[in-house]
Amino acid sequence: MSGKLFGLGVGPGDAELLTLKALRLIKESEVIAVPGNDTENSVAYQIAKSVYGGLDEKILLPVAMPMTKDAAVLEENHKKAADDVEVHLKQGRQVAFLTLGDPTVYSTYLYVHQRILERGYEVEIVSGITSFCAVAARLNMGLVERAEPLHVIPATYKAEELEGILKLPGTKVLMKTGKKMKQVRESILKSGQQAVMIENCGMESEKIYESAEEIPEAAGYYSLIIVKESN
Template sequence: MRGTLYGIGVGPGDPELLTIKALRLIREAEVIAVPARQKEESVAYQIVKKAYPELEKKDVLAVDMPMTKDKEKLQASHRLGAQMVEQELNQGKNVAFLTLGDPTVYSTYLYIHRLVGADGFPTEIVSGIPSFCAVAARMNMGLVEKADLLHVIPSSYPVEEALKLPGTRVLMKAGKKMGQVKQQLQQLPSSVSMIENCGMAEERIYRSADEIPEDAGYYSLIIVKEPEGGQS
């Protein structure tokens, strides 16, 4: 019998936000997969280990997922990752693939999930707390109310037009473009908040566009809200 691939969202950083279901499946899985060259480099792995120290005794499959927009390199790495996972599934082992936040939100895991599923293996996605929900909670604010709209924006791409959208705008994955994003945010009359490394030991909170450092880390998330009484 073939094993099942579980794409498990581990939340944004705080190990106490790991769901009961996620922890159960991680405990039961014969193999733990992580999106990294080695398990020590995986933030998701480190989060789970704090909640479940016995994780270190598990067999770990390190799947390298390069940070690139080169389509050929991405397709090759995704196919290789899927093949590595399928080797374990063919032995009847269940694989728990750890991913930050929720697997359905800008997750590189999804590419492997689709490939493995298309090859006829059973797959399941296990929701985790999305980073933007955790950030809003940490900031003690609501994301949307009444008829408000919510827009989730990948800010490693151009964001100028997206920032004109009404409602609450969530900016994720700015990376090296944080300086450009900051300049555009400074031109808005909107309320801007950002948390870097939400729920982690290195967490930093910024309550305005001016405070945002241009060298902020990859795990930074920005919430842009309209001023009360009108659209920005």
């Protein structure tokens, strides 16, 4: 009998945001797939280990997920990841794939999920706390109220495109802003809107920036900005 793959959302950084269901499945799974070449340096691994001391007794499967836009390189790595997971599924093992935040939101896990599903195996996604909800809660603020729309945007657009996006009504969540922080900051300031940012939300290295002016020109990958129309 084949095993089953679970895509587990482990939240954005605060280990206490790991769900009871995700923790149960981590304990029950023989194999723990961890994004990255070095499992111990993975944030997702560190979150899970901080609440479950038996993690290293499992079969740990590192899954390379290079940060590139090269379609050929991505396809090669996504296929290899699916192949590595399938080896264990064929042996009847349950695999838990740890994913930061929620597996359904800009998650590299989905590329493995889709391939394993196409190959006829049983798969299941387990939701986690999203980074933008955690950031809003950390700042004691609401994301949207009444009929306000919410736009979740990867901040990888060109400056002129981002400036157009910032004109959308409602709240804008800008994710993955790290490498383009200077451009993003300038676009927000030009828009005249209010903005707050958290870098490494819920982690020991967390930093909070309470206005667009405070946002630095350079920041880490786990940086998220919430932009609201000025009152």
